Amino acid sequence: MNDRTLIDECRALAPRAYAPYSEFHVAAAARTAAGTVHRGVNMENASYGLTMCAEVGALMAATIAGDLANIREIYIAGGTVNANGKLTGKNIVTPCGRCRQLIYEAACLSGRDIAVICVSGDGTRVRRSTIRKLLPYSFGPHTMGKRENNRGARRSSRVYKR
Numbered sequence: 757m758n759d760r761t762l763i764d765e766c767r768a769l770a771p772r773a774y775a776p777y778s779e780f781h782v783a784a785a786a787r788t789a790a791g792t793v794h795r796g797v798n799m800e801n802a803s804y805g806l807t808m809c810a811e812v813g814a815l816m817a818a819t820i821a822g823d824l825a826n827i828r829e830i831y832i833a834g835g836t837v838n839a840n841g842k843l844t845g846k847n848i849v850t851p852c853g854r855c856r857q858l859i860y861e862a863a864c865l866s867g868r869d870i871a872v873i874c875v876s877g878d879g880t881r882v883r884r885s886t887i888r889k890l891l892p893y894s895f896g897p898h899t900m901g902k903r904e905n906n907r908g909a910r911r912s913s914r915v916y917k918r
């Protein structure tokens with residue numbers, strides 16, 4: 757079930773992104789099992805390669821709160837901001853490759869798949885997926901021989917036997 761409140765919240769938050777170069781504003785909201793929401797927006801830089809995605813901000817906020825292992829779902833909305841300050845755009849915004857890897861790390865920590873809800877700027881189009889679907893055959897802690905928490909180790913080993 758998609759949560760219209762979080763979709764609307766992302767759409768309201770995205771215009772606050774610092775995106776003077778691309779003018780493409782993105783917001784992400786990561787919700788934990790307990791219902792806590794950690795938010796982020798994209799932040800660009802004149803040195804383009806230093807740009808941070810909205811998902812990075814949300815995951816960083818979750819990390820600071822000790823919630824990285826508790827994320828159940830992440831909402832992402834992005835587009836351009838119109839003259840009235842509202843987010844617009846018909847295209848569904850999905851996480852980039854780096855962000856998929858970062859979300860996957862959180863899934864490994866929790867041992868649960870994470871729902872990824874991708875939303876168009878105007879909020880009319882929503883695509884629900886999971887990080888394991890968006891990042892098949894993933895590189896993760898197991899690849900490096902690292903043990904995850906007990907629940908994570910059990911669940912992720914099942915995933916990697918595909």
Ligand SMILES: [Zn+2]
Pocket residue numbers: 809810811851852853854855856
């Ligand atoms: Zn990204």
